[in-house]
Amino acid sequence: MSNDRTPRRGVLLIVASPSGAGKTSLCRRLMADHGNLELSISMTTRGIRPGEVADRDYHFVSPEEFQELIDQDAFLEWADVHGSRYGSPRAPIDKALEEGRDVLFDIDWQGAAQIAEKCPEDAVRVFILPPSLQELRRRLVTRSQDADEVIERRINNAKGEIEHSDMFDYVFVNDDFDRSYSELAHIYHAERSRRFRNVWVEAYRDDLLQEDV
Numbered sequence: 558m559s560n561d562r563t564p565r566r567g568v569l570l571i572v573a574s575p576s577g578a579g580k581t582s583l584c585r586r587l588m589a590d591h592g593n594l595e596l597s598i599s600m601t602t603r604g605i606r607p608g609e610v611a612d613r614d615y616h617f618v619s620p621e622e623f624q625e626l627i628d629q630d631a632f633l634e635w636a637d638v639h640g641s642r643y644g645s646p647r648a649p650i651d652k653a654l655e656e657g658r659d660v661l662f663d664i665d666w667q668g669a670a671q672i673a674e675k676c677p678e679d680a681v682r683v684f685i686l687p688p689s690l691q692e693l694r695r696r697l698v699t700r701s702q703d704a705d706e707v708i709e710r711r712i713n714n715a716k717g718e719i720e721h722s723d724m725f726d727y728v729f730v731n732d733d734f735d736r737s738y739s740e741l742a743h744i745y746h747a748e749r750s751r752r753f754r755n756v757w758v759e760a761y762r763d764d765l766l767q768e769d770v
C-alpha cells in the first residue's frame with residue numbers, strides 16, 4: 558500500500574478579527590506547529606513597527622509600488638484597512654497550492670470575502686471575537702506598537718468589522734489563549750481531513766479493495 562498522500566487540494570485558511578483580538582498570535586502558533594502550512598506574507602503600504610522584520614512579517618512597499626501590483630493583477634485580494642493598503646500576493650499562494658501545501662491568511666473581512674468568492678471550495682473563514690471592546694483596547698495598548706491615535710482609529714473600526722463576522726464559517730471568542738489556539742487547530746485539522754481535499758484517497762481505497770486477505 559502506498560504511503561503517498563498526494564495529490565490533495567490545499568486549504569486556504571483565513572483568520573480575521575478586529576485589530577488586537579489576537580489573530581496574529583494565534584496564526585504564529587499554528588504556523589510553528591504545522592510544517593505543511595505556509596503563511597501568506599502580505600504587502601502593505603503601512604510603516605514598519607518596532608520589532609517587525611521586513612519580508613517576514615510583511616513586504617513593505619510604497620503606495621506607488623502597491624498600485625503597480627494592483628495594475629498587474631498580482632494580488633489574490635487586496636483592501637484598504639485602517640488607512641493603509643494591504644494585499645495577498647498571488648504567486649506564492651499558487652506555488653504553495655501546487656506543491657500540496659495549505660496557506661494561512663491573517664487578513665481582514667474584505668480580503669476574506671474576496672478569496673471566498675474566487676475560491677469558494679478552498680476558502681475556510683475563521684473570525685475571532687475579543688472578550689470585550691475594553692479588553693481589545695487593553696491588548697492594543699499593552700502591545701505598545703501603535704500611536705494613541707492609531708489605536709483609537711482601530712477601536713473605532715472594531716464594531717464595523719465585528720458586524721461582518723456573520724459571513725464567516727467559524728467564529729469564536731479569544732479569551733483564554735490556549736483554549737482559543739486549540740479551537741483554531743481543531744478547525745484546521747478537520748478541514749484538512751475533508752474527503753474532497755484528499756484526492757489521493759480514491760486510489761488508496763481502490764488498492765484496499767483489491768487487497769487479498
Ligand SMILES: Nc1ncnc2c1ncn2[C@@H]1O[C@H](COP(=O)(O)OP(=O)(O)OP(=O)(O)O)[C@@H](O)[C@H]1O
Pocket residue numbers: 574575576577578579580581582583696697699700731732733734735737
Ligand atoms: N487570549 C489572549 N489573552 C490576552 N492577550 C492576548 C490574547 N491573545 C493575544 N493577546 C495579546 O493581544 C495583543 C494583540 O494580539 P495580536 O497582535 O495577535 O492581535 P491581532 O488581531 O493580530 O492585531 P492586528 O490586526 O492589529 O495585527 C498582543 O500583545 C497579544 O500578545
Ligand SMILES: Nc1nc2c(ncn2[C@@H]2O[C@H](COP(=O)(O)O)[C@@H](O)[C@H]2O)c(=O)[nH]1
Pocket residue numbers: 573574575576599600603634635636638639643644645663664665666667668669
Ligand atoms: N485584506 C487584507 N487585510 C490584511 C492583509 N494583511 C493584513 N491585513 C489586515 O490589516 C489589519 C491591520 O494589520 P496590522 O498588521 O497593520 O495591524 C488586520 O486586520 C490585518 O489582518 C492583507 O493582505 N489583506
